Amino acid sequence: MFNKNLQTILQQIHDTAVNSGRDPKSIRLLAVSKRMPLDNIIEAYSCNQLLFGENYLQEASDKINAITQNTAKISWHFIGHLQSNKAKQAAKLFSMIETVDRFKIAKALNNHASQLDKFLEILIQVNIGREKQKAGILEEDAQQLLEQVQGLSNLRVRGLMAMPPFSADPETSRPYFKKLSQLAEQLAAKGLFADPDKVELSMGMSRDFKVAIEEGATLIRIGTALFGSRPK
Numbered sequence: 001m002f003n004k005n006l007q008t009i010l011q012q013i014h015d016t017a018v019n020s021g022r023d024p025k026s027i028r029l030l031a032v033s034k035r036m037p038l039d040n041i042i043e044a045y046s047c048n049q050l051l052f053g054e055n056y057l058q059e060a061s062d063k064i065n066a067i068t069q070n071t072a073k074i075s076w077h078f079i080g081h082l083q084s085n086k087a088k089q090a091a092k093l094f095s096m097i098e099t100v101d102r103f104k105i106a107k108a109l110n111n112h113a114s115q116l117d118k119f120l121e122i123l124i125q126v127n128i129g130r131e132k133q134k135a136g137i138l139e140e141d142a143q144q145l146l147e148q149v150q151g152l153s154n155l156r157v158r159g160l161m162a163m164p165p166f167s168a169d170p171e172t173s174r175p176y177f178k179k180l181s182q183l184a185e186q187l188a189a190k191g192l193f194a195d196p197d198k199v200e201l202s203m204g205m206s207r208d209f210k211v212a213i214e215e216g217a218t219l220i221r222i223g224t225a226l227f228g229s230r231p232k
C-alpha cells in the first residue's frame, strides 16, 4: 500500500515540476510519520524513502532509537513545536529543525549542536496566514531573526517553512505559498541564508503539495497521502 502511494506521489511531483518548468530533483519528499507506528516507517524505508518528519519529541526519540542501527541513511526533520528545554534532545536526534521561530530556541539549538560537534540545519517557520493559534514568526519580523542567528556558528539556516490556513481547497493556499516564496527571495538577496543559490522552501502537505510545487516548494511534507489516515 505504502509503495503504491509513494509511487503515485513521486509521479505527481515529477509531472507537476516538469509542467511548471522546474527540475523534479529540486524537490524532496518528507514523509510525515507522526503517530504512525514503527512498522510503517520500516516499510517506507524498504521502499527507499529516506527522509522523515516527526512532530513530537518523545515519540520521535522512541522511533529513532528503535531503528537507527539498521537504517543509517535515514534523516529526520523536526516539524513540531519546540520548547527550549527540549532543544538538547532535538539537536541530537534531527538533521534539520524546520520550526525555529524565535531567537531563544535558535540559541539553545546552537549551544547543543556545538556540544555535539554537529552542524544543525534549520528553517525559519513563518506564520504566513497571521493566525493567532499558529506558531511561526510574522513575515515582517523574519529578517531580524535571520540577522540574529547569523552569528550562531553551528546552525545552517537553509530557508523558510510555513503552513497556510487550513482549507479543503488547495487553491486557497496559493497566495500564501507565493508570499513565502517572495519573502525567501528578498531575504536571500540580503545574504541571510547559508547557501543563497539553494534556499529551501518547506511548504505543501497532502492536499496542496502540487500548488506548493508550482509556487517553488523544495521540501513537501506529506503524511496522510502516503501512510493513510493517522491513528487517533
Ligand SMILES: *Cc1c(COP(=O)(O)O)cnc(C)c1O
Residues within 6 Å of the ligand: 032, 034, 055, 079, 080, 163, 205, 206, 207, 221, 222, 223, 224, 225
Ligand atoms: C501533520 C503535518 C504534515 C502532514 O500533513 P498531511 O495532511 O497528513 O499530509 C505536514 N506538516 C506539518 C507541520 C504537520 O504537522
